[in-house]
Amino acid sequence: MPNKPATPSKNVRVPNDLWESAKAVAKSEGHSLSEVIRKMLAAYVEKRPEPGGKIGL
Structure with a gap:
């Protein structure tokens, strides 16, 4: 397949203002932004x- 991306596409929900x-x-x-x-x-x-450890966000 020509121009096939090296990685699969994923979907996430992000507010538009944050994304932009x-x-x-x-x-x-x-x-x-992908990088x-x-x-x-x-x-x-x-x-x-x-x-099992957690990272505080």
Whole structure:
């Protein structure tokens, strides 16, 4: 399949104002919002202290 993305698409619910603000910040820093989200999710997973541990949000 031509132009097949390397990763599958996911759906999340995000308020429009937050999405647009995050997209603008990512663009101003030379990143895509998808790239920022992937990096943030990876950091979230890495911070987990141990299986079953919780991270305060």
